[in-house]
Amino acid sequence: MANRFSIKHQPGFTAIAATCFIVLYLPIVVLVIYAFNAATSTSEWGGFSLKWFQSAWQNTQVIDATLRSFQIGATAAVFSTIFATMAALATTRTAPYPGLTFKYAAINQPLMVPEIVTGVALLIFFSRIKIFTGYSGLGYLIAAHTAFCIPFAYLPIRARLENMDLTLERAAADLYATPWRTFRRITLPLLWPGILAGLMLAFVISLDDVVITEFVKSGGQDTLPTYMLGQIRRGITPEINAISTVFLLLSVAIVTLFFFISRKHA
Amino acid sequence: MATAEEVAKAAERRDIRDRWLLSAPALLVIFLAATGPLLIVLVYSFLTPGSYGDVKWQFSPEAWIAVFLERDIFDDTLSVAAAHVTIFLRSIKLSVVTTIATLVLGFPTAYFMATRSEKTRDLWLFLITIPFWTNLLIRTFAVLQIIRNEGIVNTILLKLGIISSPIQILYTDTAILIGMAYVYLPLMVLPIYASMEKLDFRLVEAGYDLYATRFKVLRKIIFPLVKPGVIAGSILVFIPALGAYVTPSVLGGGKNMMLSNLIELQFGQGRNWPLGSALSIAVMIIVMVALLAYVRNAGKSGVRHG
Numbered sequence: 001m002a003n004r005f006s007i008k009h010q011p012g013f014t015a016i017a018a019t020c021f022i023v024l025y026l027p028i029v030v031l032v033i034y035a036f037n038a039a040t041s042t043s044e045w046g047g048f049s050l051k052w053f054q055s056a057w058q059n060t061q062v063i064d065a066t067l068r069s070f071q072i073g074a075t076a077a078v079f080s081t082i083f084a085t086m087a088a089l090a091t092t093r094t095a096p097y098p099g100l101t102f103k104y105a106a107i108n109q110p111l112m113v114p115e116i117v118t119g120v121a122l123l124i125f126f127s128r129i130k131i132f133t134g135y136s137g138l139g140y141l142i143a144a145h146t147a148f149c150i151p152f153a154y155l156p157i158r159a160r161l162e163n164m165d166l167t168l169e170r171a172a173a174d175l176y177a178t179p180w181r182t183f184r185r186i187t188l189p190l191l192w193p194g195i196l197a198g199l200m201l202a203f204v205i206s207l208d209d210v211v212i213t214e215f216v217k218s219g220g221q222d223t224l225p226t227y228m229l230g231q232i233r234r235g236i237t238p239e240i241n242a243i244s245t246v247f248l249l250l251s252v253a254i255v256t257l258f259f260f261i262s263r264k265h266a
Numbered sequence: 267m268a269t270a271e272e273v274a275k276a277a278e279r280r281d282i283r284d285r286w287l288l289s290a291p292a293l294l295v296i297f298l299a300a301t302g303p304l305l306i307v308l309v310y311s312f313l314t315p316g317s318y319g320d321v322k323w324q325f326s327p328e329a330w331i332a333v334f335l336e337r338d339i340f341d342d343t344l345s346v347a348a349a350h351v352t353i354f355l356r357s358i359k360l361s362v363v364t365t366i367a368t369l370v371l372g373f374p375t376a377y378f379m380a381t382r383s384e385k386t387r388d389l390w391l392f393l394i395t396i397p398f399w400t401n402l403l404i405r406t407f408a409v410l411q412i413i414r415n416e417g418i419v420n421t422i423l424l425k426l427g428i429i430s431s432p433i434q435i436l437y438t439d440t441a442i443l444i445g446m447a448y449v450y451l452p453l454m455v456l457p458i459y460a461s462m463e464k465l466d467f468r469l470v471e472a473g474y475d476l477y478a479t480r481f482k483v484l485r486k487i488i489f490p491l492v493k494p495g496v497i498a499g500s501i502l503v504f505i506p507a508l509g510a511y512v513t514p515s516v517l518g519g520g521k522n523m524m525l526s527n528l529i530e531l532q533f534g535q536g537r538n539w540p541l542g543s544a545l546s547i548a549v550m551i552i553v554m555v556a557l558l559a560y561v562r563n564a565g566k567s568g569v570r571h572g
Contacts, residue, residue, distance in 0.1 A: 007471050008381040010484055017378030020371050024397050024451065027408035030418055034411065043416030083292035090288035097282050106293050110300045114509025114553060116526035117546045121303035123533060124310055147299035150292050208401045211511045225403050232407055232516055244404045255399045259392055
């Protein structure tokens, strides 16, 4: 009970915090438990079973949507991380120059606009281009995802760069290293944890997107989240729980990795 | 021969040019697939709807009038569009209440986290971060399963004999509210925690030395010092809540629309792209006003606390 006399104690705060953590995890735990439900309906418990994981695994729509999600996520993450790294190099470790503030604003712009507005805007813009060029492939989704992933990838890379001073790069230049060689041998290895963190963040953000994808996708271009949204709207079977459980595991794995990478190099 | 000054100037110019070249790809992608299309939305909001969706290239202010007003089909008189006003007010109300709910829950949670020992702090932070990075749709779906008529909340209440028939929570405003508060809670906790972590508890101690009560310390010392975090958290919750699409679609059913569902409707069955565009711009204006208020407030508190 020493806590009661601590200057840090505030009455009721610990109880509220405990409630918060329980409330945050309870629905997720219930969702995962019901993924192992043998019953066909989600309203009763019919014993333990893996059949919904099996049925999801055999559902070609689920597999297609998952592969599409990964394809879009991986491509968008790689592109956005490369572009964000370049932009971060261009906007850090310098005296203010004309256009610097503009660049900050422009890079963070996708974060300021509600997703629904961006979704609608891209629907209009891309539908025009589709008519004009006749191309209706995954390129539109990849472009849209790359754009909104850039600010997320930029965040950890910029943070990392700001903690690196120019001493080592200057030393390399003094030793007659070319700028490219300095970048390859000095800057890039030091920056690597930031880039990795940015890459993972971008991938998760792309994988999670529902709204923009829902508006940009053409027929037959469902990603896993938009497929799930459609299923949930139609009525639910424990199969969605099973898919969600696998998806959750993946997210938790990536976040854990991210957490350790950023902590190790903090 | 160039003077040293000229050489330095030229080097600086080259540096700035290189920096523009380096940032060009990122800026270009964002312009093409995020910022640029917003301008097209603005243009579309002043055009005439086409018969099968899309637009006719003909100027018309009708879409903007239709945001809040209704034109009578017979005598052309204008009256307030009750449906739109209701949806606007509902969205703003739900977003404000969500912000308040997450603040009431999130502030003590952030305080709790910040007052743990340094080692366990990371663990609590990790526990808050996990839901933050898990798919929003999955979390909304998890809430749906909890509050359904056959869900765990109703089942427990029924078993305990507190209620005799399930409470209909799903497909009501309350459901949207619960869902939004649930999914956006980490967005409130994280920035408050960030300012709370830097809090100097010697100031709190000084307050107690001067005979302040616990509540007074909270109100006069802790709260003012973490105010930037509180404002940041409120903005981070309010903006996505106002434009929320997934949560109201899944938990609100078809009839409890929010702004995003109204916008979607115009691009789907409504076949009124200009109206959808005007509504989108209207949402963006509300968001911009909120952001501006934040920037001004953040600037002010920044000066006060150095």
